[in-house]
Amino acid sequence: MPPASVPPLLSLTGVSRNFGERLALCPIDVELAAAQCVAVLGANGSGKSTLLRIAAGRDTPTTGQVTYDGRPLAEDDLVVRTEIAVVGDMVSAYPDLTAREHLQLVAVAHGAGGRAEALVDKALGECRLGDHGGALPGSLSSGQLQALHLAAVLVRPRRLLVLDEPEQRLDPAARRWLAGLLRAEKEAGAAVLLATHHAELAESVADQVVVLSDGAVIARGTPAVALAAIR
């Protein structure tokens, strides 16, 4: 949780989610301030993705309130679309656009204008896609596609990153790179909400860890405390 002096950027209060009569997420409180990272751990079906979809404004909680920078959070809010970068539910790509062109599109859509080229070059390099900028999505491996989605975050401004298992399909070296990237994002002032299966990733970047099981919090606290509780 953020220190009392730091106002939370993202605040989830008493948030729960039912699908029909199934309770996917028990009431939960999460607060996240600038330059902080909260990692959510849990098995498949534990409610991680549901929590992150709500935190990104892409789903509506059954109960509770979600605020972003003091305003009710909704994906359709222009400020939310400008400031929150989401990775996790991108499922497709334009089959006729190259990796570079996808990134150009995102950069221009976020007002990069003439700086788009430089931003794209930098992001491609950082995400180790430098040699694949001209490749169509169909010729990229699943790991490279995941790297492309992460690169799309880097070509846009962001105050909050909502990342649902960003490490999936990445090899160990790429996962280490991802940990470094997330630490750098925090240092630059962005808040990070991360759902992951990798305790090591959470341990290396998170300030707080929330562990979910069957939609309920079973442990929370600093990485050392929360992970010790479940080990």
Added chain:
Amino acid sequence: MTATRDVIAVPDSTAPALSLLRELRRDHGRKQAASAAYWVYLVAFLVLVYGGSAIAAAVRALRHPPAATAQTPHVLQAAPAALAALALIVLVVLLRDALWRGPVTLPQATVDWLLGTPVDRGVLLRPGFRRSAALAVLAGAAVGIVPAAALVALGLGASGAGGAGGGHGTSDVLRLTGASMLSTALLFACATGVAGLIERYPASWSWLRRATPAALAVAAALAGLAAWAMLGRPPAVLTDIALWSGPWGWAGQATMAAVRGAAPLWPLAIGMLGVLALAALAWAYRAAAGVPGPALRARAATLGAMSAAVLNLDTRSVATAYTAAGPSRRARFRLRPPRHRQLVLFWRDLLALGRAPSRLVGAVALALLAVGLVAVARRGGHDPLVPVACAMALGYLAAAWLCEGARLDADDTRRSVHLPFRFASLAWWHAAVPSLVLLVVAGGPAAALCLAAGDPRLLALLVTVPVLVGGAMVNVFRGQYPPDLFSGVDTPLGNTAAVRIIFWYGWGPILAVAPTAVLVSSAIGSPDPGALVRAAVIGAALAAALGAYAAHRAGRLRAG
């Protein structure tokens, strides 16, 4: 463009982003335009080649519309309620479109790459809505030709067909067709506007789902009124109520006026429909920018799945994608598992039916309709083959609806690996529940009719149940659509692709409906009491043969 803790100014990036997208996808757009042009050419070519005789007949009908017959006055009486019923059904279908597709749609890639950016949603979404509205108006106008053609064919095309006859055939037919096209175009426009609003406001979705059965009940009541008007003379006030009961009634008034001038306030009705359509379109156009992101994501995913299924001509996947787009359902219906292994598929199929009661209700309705049709055919005195064939087709549909359990196993052969049965034998096991349900549903009314008439011949219907279920099973276990069917084989009579595709989809109903139609019509048309026994023996043999064939297909499905 970095991570920051500070507030980020919202950029005005809509124009450059969409301009870049257009530029990047210019080649793709050209290919799409070429593809669309090819399809237009192909459809026009097929219409000209295969529809030549129909077009010639239409031109003949335009010049010399069929004369009124003794039935024409009855048709004229029934038409207002019938047109209102049809319009209401069309309206419900178009409005429900908003629940899974909607007039405001985006391609999946645009949803994934642009929806989460500050690009103006109005600029992104409104062109799609404009396209949908334009297509709806064109489709509505085209659909309007159908009721006009039906009324002309029934003798209502000539001037004063309801009465004197004769007159200016061509201009009457054109006026009727124009009125019908205008009405349906406005109805489609109105439906598109309202569907756009429904898509925009998710709170209306559950309302629409709840209202659908009521709307269908009203349509059924209107159809009943039409049937009453065909056979008797219902009070005129009921017809007036049908014509003014809502946009579906208003839509029929111009058409009615064109055939007899007995809808004197038709300009008011068409005006109201036009105003409603314009208002709905204008409101929906403004509201399009506010369609919620989750709704757009869900619709893009459904459309993607459905497009892939349609391109593969995979009707089952189309249905699955449509069902998946509905609200998530909870398994409320419970049934204690059986103790005996032989009953396990029986239990499983009962669960499938209990958890999709609409299937059961639909199948029961179709089966009862089939029984009624056969009963009417038996009393008719004419050759009963055609109505009996229609009844058998309805019975086949009822059987097919009840085979969901089998279909789920056929969709993915891995689902049944834990069952203690050979896959091929599933065709037999899964036939039990549909057969029993149909025997109960059709058997009760058939027995009652037999007792009432003192004539057991209607019991021939029961013989058809296992045959129809067998035919349904043949279709269930047909497997994935084989892509090589598209190419066909060149023969001196032409390419076989079309015929093979028809047989691939229709093999089950062909094998079941054709013989049962002959069997039942000969049984109920023959005074010989032995005809019923003959029908029973032949039906049992047919059912066994179809069951064996379905099992053979299932075995191949597992092996392949």
